Amino acid sequence: MPLHPSPLRHPGPDTRIGVKEAEAALVEHYPRLVRLAYLTLPPGLGRHRRVLAAHAVVQRSLYGKPPSAPRPAEGVPAPRSGGPVAAATQAPAYAGVRLRVVRSALAYGRRPRWWPGRVPAPAALRPSVPVVRGLRLFPRAGGMDEFALDRALADVPAPVRAALGLRLLESLPADGTRLLLAEAGVDDPADAVRAAALVAGSDHERVRRMLRSGEFDPCTVQTRPGDLLRRRHRGRAGAACLVLLVVAGGLALSADGGAEGARPQVSPLRRTLPGGALDPAGLVRTPPAQWADTSRVDFSAWPPRGDRTDDTGLLERALGNWAGPTADVAVTTTPGTAVVPPAQPPQLLFAGEVGDEAVVLFHDGGVRVVRYAEPLSGEGAPDLDFARVDDADVTTAAALAVSRTGTSVRYLLAPWVAESATRDLLAPDAPARALDVGGDGVTAAVPRPEGGGACDSWPAVQLRSSEKIVEKHAFLVADLGDLAPAHLTHTPRPGSGAPARQPREATGTDGLLSWARTACSLRDLRDSGVRAVNNWQFAQQRLPGTRSTADWVCTRADTWRGPGRVLVQFVPPSASPSASLSARGEVVSDRRNTALCSRFGQHVVAGTHWKSPTGAWYVLAAGSRAVHRIEVTGSARGVSEGPTLAVRAPRNAAYHVNARLHDGGTLSASP
Structure with a gap:
């Protein structure tokens, strides 16, 4: 007579599993049960308590009455094959233990609404073993993907995390997962399964690999003292x-x-991150000469600079506040930047005294730069700034704002910057003035553009890269309020001899003249995480009743996070030859989150009202070089077989512009 039920006969829902069979299943599959419990338990416990609770949930699953076999899903036969592991995990003993583990892990986080958030759950819901004193336990840290997944799972309810574990770690079908969750006491198991599918997305294998990584493995842990x-x-x-x-x-x-002098306190959260990410001794320090002999010329090639790169106390405070800012720390971020602790030891870019502050700059190795600043006097709150810098290059990784006041900014320049100067974009004829740079790469104060009032000047920094990186050329950057200044470029108008849609550096005569007419529009782009701004003069139009011409400019701002913003500007002719630079662009269209005026949106058309010197009003329209026909409809009507059009119209006439391209495509624009 067999001692165990036949694997071909499914036990009924009231079948009791012997304690010995349950213990054998638990011991054999202990790591996967603990991983499932760890995934389901509330993230608010903290990593140490969560590890202990996961082990306690699994070990206590044998207490009390012997577990019952879960009820089978109707119409869903058990798998006939799949290897010894798959067969074993479908055995009644393992299924019963797994049900108890899920039920207990879900109950652990189920508290009455009136229960205080910081008070432990009632004893009946709180596993009592194992107990670890004197040590803190943490799973091994994974990469940024695993960290992001852990953050995402912290925002969903426990039944959703349990459903995700059952579907991806246990490979249960959707019906089987719903039935198990229902028996575990979940009110709406179908909704939990649907939500888990949304968390997993379309790439289930990728999420499964992350769940099986060390980030979610409470059996392979690191220890730290309490x-x-x-x-x-x-x-x-x-x-x-x-x-x-x-x-x-x-x-x-x-x-x-x-x-x-008082020093900012370090957040206690810094002690909870494993992997040495917050240990000053583990900071990545790039050799000083590496930038001149590397194929990756970006922030990763910056060596550490400053007079306090060995100040362990300052570095500890900076790293600790990055991991968990205290209440008095002023935190700012550029749009789309994650404010999370580092997943691995970051790279040190700078640590030193700038003005009346001690400043530290970090690079996390891929996506972000972080600036920490504390007052030297000990009075006042520290600052913590986060900014995205992914896919930076020679120009966009050429400088970082190390100190900023209301009227000026000081930069830390890249080691490959050989020359630096300042110039006023609104005065293109004025020569650039040399910019003093200290031995640690920090510049003298550069004036900032005024935030309001008249736009009388727009300071910019002109840099030239070293010939050692075979990229010796000059380029412009301008402060738009973020840690990394924006790179300014220029695309010449049609017929200038330049290839179509090939942005070039704005240090030449045409580029400087173009920015002199449009630089004030940069006010609208402040503090929005702008990586680069390009001025594309897409059309030139002869104005009716005059011998003058006007320019149509598409000013495109590309952000670090991807989306772009487009300002289409109409630049009228100057009132007189002596005031050749007084006429500035007028924004006639503002588009956000668009590919217009980029290599993915190479065609544009726009229109505006214009008053001639004789007092007559017109509707003007212009398109890029691929436009061969423009039609204006509405209160003003007209057709032009070419890229520009002018139609007499009342001052406030409503109109719509349609354009046809050489390849048969169409464009449209409205005021």
């Missing part, structure tokens, strides 16, 4: 002594603060 000082104090003193120690400690801290 709070040694607190443990020692608790063992040596009673309640009365603690009061005395607090008073004495406060006096000692006050004395130290008066001698050395």
Whole structure:
């Protein structure tokens, strides 16, 4: 007579599993059960408590009455093959233990709404073993993808995390997952399965690999000591002594603060990140000469600079506040930048004193730069700035704002910058003025464009790269309020002899003249995470009743996160030859999140109202070089077999512009 049920006969829902069979299944598949419990448990427990709770949930699944076999899903036969592991995980003993694990992990996070968030759950819902004293346990840190997945799972309910684990780690079908969740006490298991499918997306294999990585493995952990000082104090003193120690400690801290100046406190969160990501000794430091002998000329080639690169205390405070800013830290981010701790030791770019601040700059190795600044006097709050810099190159990784005031900014220049100067974009005829740079790569103060009022000047920095990287050329950057200044380029008008849609550096005469007429429009692009701005003079139009011409310019701002913004500007002729630079562009169209005026949107048409010197009003329209016919409809009507059109119309006439391309395509624009 067999001792176990036949694998070909599915036990009924009331079949009891023997304790020995359940224990054998638990021991054999312990790692996968603990991983499933860890995934389901509330992330708010913290990584240490979550590891212990996952082991406790699995170990306590044998307590009480022997587990029952879960009810089979109707119409879903058990798999006939799949290897010994798949067959074993479908066995009644394992299925019963798994059901208990999921039920217990879900119950752990199920508290009454009135239950305080920081108070532990009731004892009935709180596993009591195992207990670890004196050590903190953490799963091994994964990459940025695993970290992002962990953050995403923290925002969904426990049933969704359980459903994701059952579907991807346990390879259960959707019907089987819904039935198991229902038996575990989930109110709407179908909704949990649907939400888990949304979290997994279309690439299930990729998410499955991440869930099986060390980031979600509570059986392979790293250890760190707990709070040694607190443990020692608790063992040596009673309640009365603690009061005395607090008073004495406060006096000692006050004395130290008066001698050395108060320092920002480091967030306790820095002790919870594994992998040495917040250890100053583990910071990546690029060799000083690597930039001249590498194929990757970006922030990864910057060596550490500044007079405090070996100041462990400053670096600890910067890293600690990056991991978990204290309440007094002022945090700013550019749009689309993740404010998360580093997943691995970051690269140190700068640590030194700039003005009245101690400043530290980090690069996380791929996507972000982080700036930390604290006042040298000890008075005032620290600042923490995050910015995206993915896919930076010779020009977009040429400088970072290391210090900024209301009227000026100081940059840390890339090691490949051989020459630096400043110039006013609104004065293209004025020569560039040399910019002083210290031995640590920090520039003198550069004036910032005024935030409001008249646009009388627009300072920019002109840089020239070193011939050592075979990229010796000059380029312009301008401060738009972010850590990395924006790279300014220019695309000449049709008929200039330049190839179509080939942006070039704006340091030549045509580029400087173009920016002199349009630089004030950069005000609208401040603090939006702009990577580069290109001026494309897509059309030139003869104005009716005059001998003058006007330019049509498409100013495209590309952001670090991807989406672009387009300002189409009509640049009228100057009022007189002596005022050749006084006429500035007028924005006639503002488009966001668009591919217009890029290599993915190479055709454009626009229109505007214009008053001639004689007082007559017109509707003007122009298109890029591929436009061969323009038609205006509405209150103003007209057709032109060419890329420009002018139609007499009332001052506020409503109109719509349609254009046809040489290849048969169409474009349209409205005011």
